[in-house]
Amino acid sequence: MDPTVGPLPTGIDVDYLVRDDELHRSIYTDPAIFDLEMDRIFSRTWVFVGHESEIPTPGDYKTTWIGRQPVILSRAEDGTLHCLFNRCRHRAASVCQAETGTANFFRCAYHGWTYRNSGQLTGVPFAQSYPKGFTKSELGLVPVPRLESYRGFVFASLARDVADLKQHLAAAREYVDIFIECSPNHQVYVRHGAHKVAYDGNWKLQLENGTDGYHPAFTHKSVAEIHERRIGGKPGSGMAAYRRKTDSVSRGLGNGHAMLDQRGATGTSYIDRLLASPGGSQTIEKLRRERPVDEVDDMCRRAAGHGFNLTIFPNLLLIGVQIRILRPIAVNRTEVRLYPTMLGGLPDELNAMRLRYHEEFFGPAGFGSPDDIEMFDRAQTGLQVSACDWLVVSRGLDTERVEDGVHTGELWDETPVREHYRTWKHLMRQA
Numbered sequence: 463m464d465p466t467v468g469p470l471p472t473g474i475d476v477d478y479l480v481r482d483d484e485l486h487r488s489i490y491t492d493p494a495i496f497d498l499e500m501d502r503i504f505s506r507t508w509v510f511v512g513h514e515s516e517i518p519t520p521g522d523y524k525t526t527w528i529g530r531q532p533v534i535l536s537r538a539e540d541g542t543l544h545c546l547f548n549r550c551r552h553r554a555a556s557v558c559q560a561e562t563g564t565a566n567f568f569r570c571a572y573h574g575w576t577y578r579n580s581g582q583l584t585g586v587p588f589a590q591s592y593p594k595g596f597t598k599s600e601l602g603l604v605p606v607p608r609l610e611s612y613r614g615f616v617f618a619s620l621a622r623d624v625a626d627l628k629q630h631l632a633a634a635r636e637y638v639d640i641f642i643e644c645s646p647n648h649q650v651y652v653r654h655g656a657h658k659v660a661y662d663g664n665w666k667l668q669l670e671n672g673t674d675g676y677h678p679a680f681t682h683k684s685v686a687e688i689h690e691r692r693i694g695g696k697p698g699s700g701m702a703a704y705r706r707k708t709d710s711v712s713r714g715l716g717n718g719h720a721m722l723d724q725r726g727a728t729g730t731s732y733i734d735r736l737l738a739s740p741g742g743s744q745t746i747e748k749l750r751r752e753r754p755v756d757e758v759d760d761m762c763r764r765a766a767g768h769g770f771n772l773t774i775f776p777n778l779l780l781i782g783v784q785i786r787i788l789r790p791i792a793v794n795r796t797e798v799r800l801y802p803t804m805l806g807g808l809p810d811e812l813n814a815m816r817l818r819y820h821e822e823f824f825g826p827a828g829f830g831s832p833d834d835i836e837m838f839d840r841a842q843t844g845l846q847v848s849a850c851d852w853l854v855v856s857r858g859l860d861t862e863r864v865e866d867g868v869h870t871g872e873l874w875d876e877t878p879v880r881e882h883y884r885t886w887k888h889l890m891r892q893a
């Protein structure tokens with residue numbers, strides 16, 4: 463039997479801790495619950511490990527994590543993808559230290575064992591001193607049991623018996639398709655670097671925030687006001703429009719995935735944000751002088767993105783023009799990597815605008831992400847208060863609609879949070 467599956471440890475009652483309308487603070491603060499999450503969530507479901515465009519040519523690799531376990535995603539000489547545990551078969555040292563690179567071999571720096579980028583052990587210094595029965599062919603880097611790619615998005619699972627990836631993506635697949643099909647030739651590129659942020663808080667705070675439609679009007683008020691000034695709106699008009707976004711919804715898509723869908727919204731749209739990004743309106747004016755207006759409008763719509771935020775449980779977020787990966791480190795420590803994406807088939811100027819928009823809102827000195835990170839730190843601070851055990855997540859509970867397993871609420875409802883925790887509870891108790 464898989465050692466990670468069994469009765470819940472004494473004292474952890476997930477039905478008590480996670481309810482439809484409230485959450486117990488210990489799910490963010492208890493190290494024993496964090497350990498269990500690493501075993502029962504990050505070791506039992508699909509975890510996003512990278513995009514194929516990050517390692518386009520044979521020999522390319524990136525290092526990343528599945529929960530707390532270090533892995534290498536590599537492209538072998540024959541073009542195949544491999545996900546290998548980053549752990550030397552000799553005495554456990556990690557064999558690859560760089561975040562990205564190109565190498566046909568990984569040589570462990572400790573005693574020199576050398577592996578092909580597809581995992582086979584090829585070199586053991588002074589191998590004649592090992593006893594009879596020492597078999598190099600049995601000592602390759604260990605592959606992660608499951609590896610699948612959906613249209614360039616690569617996921618791996620430590621559980622051999624996990625359902626196939628398409629089944630896991632469920633209703634979220636349609637939105638991954640839309641994200642990809644913003645590109646005229648359906649090519650998304652994730653190779654323009656990333657920046658990392660780390661905060662002193664639980665990983666689920668970032669998971670919840672990615673599809674939290676309640677906070678922007680408050681946490682991001684200042685950046686909305688700057689955008690309003692740049693695109694010539696009346697002060698406060700952008701936020702007022704945001705509050706009137708009656709066509710926008712939040713959704714729980716099943717399997718823990720969730721979204722904020724603002725595609726039908728009026729007010730501050732992604733195109734406005736592109737226009738408001740540094741140099742945005744000059745770039746669009748230049749393109750309009752050079753090309754037919756309809757063509758430029760279509761390209762701008764594509765460059766501006768899809769108009770939704772999507773969370774693929776447990777560690778991937780597609781937000782605006784970026785993808786974002788969560789890495790839980792400890793119960794109160796999380797790293798987040800943010801990757802701007804470029805679209806194939808668009809002029810360089812429009813991809814440059816995507817990058818400027820990404821930097822402006824999400825960059826290390828941006829107007830948006832640092833505000834969110836500050837909220838995660840504040841939440842983890844508040845979670846230390848023992849006089850107050852419960853967090854309220856009931857917004858929209860009485861009014862959300864359920865159809866074919868998809869829960870739909872207003873933009874600012876807590877429908878996405880409840881979706882995450884239905885799957886969290888299911889996986890934690892392995893029902």
Ligand code: FES
Nearest residue numbers: 550552553570573
């Ligand atoms: S630990 Fe890798 S060669 Fe010894």
Ligand SMILES: [Fe+2]
Nearest residue numbers: 678681682834
């Ligand atoms: Fe935010």
